Amino acid sequence: MKKMFLTLLIMVFGAGAANAMSVEKIIERANEASYYKGDDGRAKVKMKIVDSQDRERERQFTILRKNTANQSQRFYVYFERPSDVKKMSFLVYKYVKGDDDRWMYLPSLDLVKRISAGDQRTSFVGSHFYYEDVSGRNPNADVHTLVDTDDTYYVVESKPKDQKSVEFSKYKTWIHKLSFLPIRTVYYDSKGQEYRTYTATKVETVKGYPTVVAAEMKDDVIGGKTILTYENVSYDVGLPDDIFTERYLKKAPTQYLK
Amino acid sequence: MKHIIFLFTFFMTSYAMAAVPALPMGLDDSSSSFSSDSFEDSVWDNFEFDSFLDVRAGTRLYDQDLQSDTSLAEVRLQTGVSYEGDLLSANLVADFIYDDVDRDMDQNFQTGTGSIDLREANFSFTPFDFMDVKIGRQVLTWGVGDMVFINDLFPKDWNAFFIGRDVEYLKAPSDAIKMSLFSSVANLDLVYMPRHDASRYIDGRRISYYDAMTQSESNTVVDAMRQTDDEFTLRLYQSVGSVELAAYYFDGFWKEPEGFDIVAGKAMYPALRVYGLSMRSPFGPGILSSEFGYYDSLDDAHGTDPLIRNSESRFLLGYEQEAAQNFTVGVQYYTEIMDHYTGYQLSSDPTGYIKDHVREMWTLRLTYLAMNQNLILSLFNYYSPTDKDGYIRPKVTYKQSDNLQFEVGGNIFFGETQILPSGTEAQPTFWGQFENASNAFVAVRYTF
Numbered sequence: 001m002k003k004m005f006l007t008l009l010i011m012v013f014g015a016g017a018a019n020a021m022s023v024e025k026i027i028e029r030a031n032e033a034s035y036y037k038g039d040d041g042r043a044k045v046k047m048k049i050v051d052s053q054d055r056e057r058e059r060q061f062t063i064l065r066k067n068t069a070n071q072s073q074r075f076y077v078y079f080e081r082p083s084d085v086k087k088m089s090f091l092v093y094k095y096v097k098g099d100d101d102r103w104m105y106l107p108s109l110d111l112v113k114r115i116s117a118g119d120q121r122t123s124f125v126g127s128h129f130y131y132e133d134v135s136g137r138n139p140n141a142d143v144h145t146l147v148d149t150d151d152t153y154y155v156v157e158s159k160p161k162d163q164k165s166v167e168f169s170k171y172k173t174w175i176h177k178l179s180f181l182p183i184r185t186v187y188y189d190s191k192g193q194e195y196r197t198y199t200a201t202k203v204e205t206v207k208g209y210p211t212v213v214a215a216e217m218k219d220d221v222i223g224g225k226t227i228l229t230y231e232n233v234s235y236d237v238g239l240p241d242d243i244f245t246e247r248y249l250k251k252a253p254t255q256y257l258k
Numbered sequence: 259m260k261h262i263i264f265l266f267t268f269f270m271t272s273y274a275m276a277a278v279p280a281l282p283m284g285l286d287d288s289s290s291s292f293s294s295d296s297f298e299d300s301v302w303d304n305f306e307f308d309s310f311l312d313v314r315a316g317t318r319l320y321d322q323d324l325q326s327d328t329s330l331a332e333v334r335l336q337t338g339v340s341y342e343g344d345l346l347s348a349n350l351v352a353d354f355i356y357d358d359v360d361r362d363m364d365q366n367f368q369t370g371t372g373s374i375d376l377r378e379a380n381f382s383f384t385p386f387d388f389m390d391v392k393i394g395r396q397v398l399t400w401g402v403g404d405m406v407f408i409n410d411l412f413p414k415d416w417n418a419f420f421i422g423r424d425v426e427y428l429k430a431p432s433d434a435i436k437m438s439l440f441s442s443v444a445n446l447d448l449v450y451m452p453r454h455d456a457s458r459y460i461d462g463r464r465i466s467y468y469d470a471m472t473q474s475e476s477n478t479v480v481d482a483m484r485q486t487d488d489e490f491t492l493r494l495y496q497s498v499g500s501v502e503l504a505a506y507y508f509d510g511f512w513k514e515p516e517g518f519d520i521v522a523g524k525a526m527y528p529a530l531r532v533y534g535l536s537m538r539s540p541f542g543p544g545i546l547s548s549e550f551g552y553y554d555s556l557d558d559a560h561g562t563d564p565l566i567r568n569s570e571s572r573f574l575l576g577y578e579q580e581a582a583q584n585f586t587v588g589v590q591y592y593t594e595i596m597d598h599y600t601g602y603q604l605s606s607d608p609t610g611y612i613k614d615h616v617r618e619m620w621t622l623r624l625t626y627l628a629m630n631q632n633l634i635l636s637l638f639n640y641y642s643p644t645d646k647d648g649y650i651r652p653k654v655t656y657k658q659s660d661n662l663q664f665e666v667g668g669n670i671f672f673g674e675t676q677i678l679p680s681g682t683e684a685q686p687t688f689w690g691q692f693e694n695a696s697n698a699f700v701a702v703r704y705t706f
Contacts, residue, residue, distance in 0.1 A: 051630060057660050082660035083308055083705040093500075099540060101500050108426035110399040114502070116544040118580035126631035153278065174279050184279035203284030210285070222630065246495075247440055251382070251390060254342050 023146040026154050026175060027139045033180040035073075035136035037209040038235030040066040042256065045230055049127050052223025058082055059125050062257045063134075066239050071096045074244040075135060078252050085125075089249050094135055105249040112246055121166055128217040128226035133198070141165075152177060167221075168196070179203070179210035195220045207235045308338040309706055316422045316699030319670070324466045324477040329697035330421045331358035336377070349396075351378040360464065368484070370415060370430060370458055377431055390438040397429045398436065398449060400493050400506070402538045402547035404623060405638060406592050408572045409506035409534035409551050411491055411513060415458035420465055420669050420692065422699035430458050444496040454485035456527060457513040460692070468691035470610055473682045475694065482515035482525040506534040506551070516567035517557065528566045529556040544579025561598025564605040569597035578623070584631070588623035609680035617688070618644045632657040640689060647673030647690035665701040672696075 047059040060081035066074045077090040093101040099117030106113065120132040141161060148155035153174040160166045168187040175182050181203060187196035202214035211233055218225040243253050280286075316330030338351040353375040357363075365372030380394030401410040405428075418427035432455045439446040460467050461480040469476035489510025496503055508531065515525035534551035551572045558566035571594070578588035596602060599615040606612050619642040626635040634655040641648035653667035673690015675683055685691050 049630070055659070083310070084657075084660075084663065084703075086308060099543070101540065108397065109429050110397045112399075114402075114538055114545050114547075116579045116586070117540070118586075119583045122580075122583055123631055150278065152281065176281070176285060179285060181285070183282060183285070199279060200282045203282050205284075212282070213284070214282075242440070245440075247390070247438070247445070252342075254347075 023144045023156060026146065026156060027144050029180040030175045030182055031136060031139050033210070034182060036067055037211065038207065040237050040239040041235045042237050043230040044232045045228065047127050048227040050224045057126065059127060064239055064243060064256060066244060076244055076248065078257055089252065091244060091249050092135065096138060103249060112249060128219045128222060128224065129228065133217065153183070181210055181212055206233045209235055304342050306340045310336050310703055312336070312424065312701065312703045314422065314699055314701035316697045319696040319698060320694055322694040324475060324694070325464065326359055328359055330699050332356060346381055346383045348381040349378045352376050388440050392436045395431045395433050396436065398432050398434065399429060402536045402549050402576070403574050404576060404588055404590060404621065406574055406590060406621060408549045408574055409508070409532060409536065411508045411510065411532060413455045413457045413513060416460050417458055417464050420695055422667055422669055422697060444494055447493040449491045451489040454487060454489055454511050454527060456484055459514040465692060465695040468684060468686040470607065473610055473678055473680060473684055475685070475691065480515060480525050482527065483519060483522060485511045485527050501537065501539040504536045506532065508532040512567065518565040520565060528558065530554065531556055544577055547576045549574045561601030562605050564607070568602050571595045584627040586625045590621040592619045592621065593617065609678065611676070611678055611684065611686035614644050616644060618642060642688065645673065645687040645690065647687040649689045661705050663703045668698040670696045
């Protein structure tokens with residue numbers, strides 16, 4: 001009986017006390033595990049977008065990423081499906097401080113269009129994922145609190161510093177203790193109701209990095225969900241810097257897209 | 259006490275079961291080895307085929323006698339094949355068209371008339387790490403204007419744009435050799451066109467225009483004499499931080515027949531040289547862009563030849579930003595300042611329309627995405643406060659599925675009727691002359 005009580009005590013209070021890691025450190029590790037693996041990375045992304053009436057749409061693109069100084073990153077996205085966006089490419093220079101630089105290439109017009117940074121919480125290619133979900137939300141945009149820890153997860157609650165810039169009032173993330181991968185994120189509206197849930201459904205270890213290779217985002221406000229899979233994932237590919245320039249925006253760097 | 263603890267434990271456990279996510283596949287006990295997709299090498303892997311079928315129909319909005327009331331009635335099949343090899347890539351894109359408005363036109367690969375429009379037929383290779391070469395028929399674009407072109411002297415298809423074809427047809431293809439050189443100091447694009455590449459201009463065949471000779475709207479087909487000499491253009495560009503800078507040079511001919519050969523009695527394309535600069539940069543929450551070009555009309559150096567368009571300076575300042583989620587607003591100011599205006603005034607027909615020294619124009623672009631970005635509402639508007647005329651392009655696009663898309667749009671021109679010194683009433687201004695071409699259209703596109 002005493003033993004059981006003790007176990008319970010440890011279950012309830014012990015985890016927090018035993019855990020030396022600060023919530024900032026957890027978030028930092030989770031951010032690295034999600035968005036910064038290796039010096040660079042590549043993945044073929046497939047999205048199945050299911051709308052509120054169960055109609056399905058497909059997106060397929062290859063994404064190349066390279067980490068640069070000061071936690072900045074460059075992304076190159078080459079669209080393969082559907083056919084009306086095929087061969088379009090998209091270039092993003094992401095900075096930790098300040099707005100992204102973004103360019104889009106429309107091959108039928110041979111047009112390199114510069115796009116204003118815009119709202120990060122806008123749908124990415126019509127899916128339930130936001131730009132921010134794909135490239136990472138700035139950890140400094142929220143105040144994080146470690147609300148629970150169990151054998152498997154750190155549970156972190158995050159509240160936006162600037163409430164007006166986002167549609168949620170808070171979100172809660174279950175971060176896997178060993179891999180630091182966020183396995184589930186639940187977003188709450190201003191009334192405290194859950195309305196949007198991210199779930200990692202499959203993880204594989206690629207070049208030593210645990211990697212989410214299947215996930216879904218469900219959004220009750222928009223209705224429906226998007227199922228995302230990553231294929232052909234690789235890290236430390238050795239992407240040259242000039243891949244992330246106008247030259248390759250216009251001429252797909254085939255050898256790195258395969 | 260025992261019961262309380264039991265209940266408490268039960269409560270905790272069930273709470274945990276409801277809220278704690280299950281471990282995803284790969285993080286649970288099952289093995290987590292990574293299996294990459296196996297690709298079977300086949301020579302066909304290097305080929306890609308893309309096609310669409312596009313059906314569109316349009317009608318004129320005003321009663322008029324010079325043109326068919328049906329502005330658009332066509333079925334278009336675009337087929338494309340591309341090859342990506344290690345040493346070479348190649349592209350072939352051709353449109354097969356049944357055009358019910360323009361049935362009798364002869365096949366012409368330059369002007370794009372007839373039942374085949376060859377959009378692309380080119381190959382490209384990288385002879386050195388610092389060089390790309392693309393040879394053949396290709397669509398070329400540069401400059402920072404949105405539907406306003408200063409240093410982009412590649413051919414346009416104004417008919418396609420005005421009657422409501424897809425916007426990609428605004429760009430007519432060039433037959434060219436393009437060489438691109440890359441370095442850390444700057445990048446250079448050199449484009450050589452062995453033969454003058456003219457725009458598919460408004461020639462009266464499909465859209466009537468203001469004819470200065472008759473001082474009235476005319477559908478007399480302008481059969482301009484195309485130049486046979488070559489053209490050359492370059493762009494030198496580099497980014498400094500987030501700011502993109504470019505310099506341009508063009509040596510060739512006007513893209514529209516801006517001259518008249520009195521001996522041949524035909525419209526022609528006078529010689530033209532253009533020097534220009536552009537800048538594009540983030541500014542506040544949006545993108546600021548600016549472009550300048552000096553058009554040196556070599557065959558009319560003093561502006562005294564009434565049959566050849568004068569030299570002029572062109573300047574553009576634009577700003578675009580996301581004004582709200584999924585809603586983008588873009589504004590541009592554009593101006594053309596004629597050189598040797600006195601020469602123009604003195605040599606022009608005193609009874610006819612005399613252009614202003616300075617032509618100013620504003621453009622406004624509004625784009626709103628709705629229904630998971632499957633519904634696109636867009637409006638592009640040109641308005642000239644100096645000519646008091648304009649051109650409105652509203653369009654609604656709905657993507658029914660990944661393959662099927664519907665479109666409804668319009669091309670609405672407006673201007674003021676003027677009383678010319680001769681006493682004739684006319685609409686001679688840049689946009690105003692096309693008022694009777696105003697149209698509305700519907701389209702369906704199926705991609706496969």
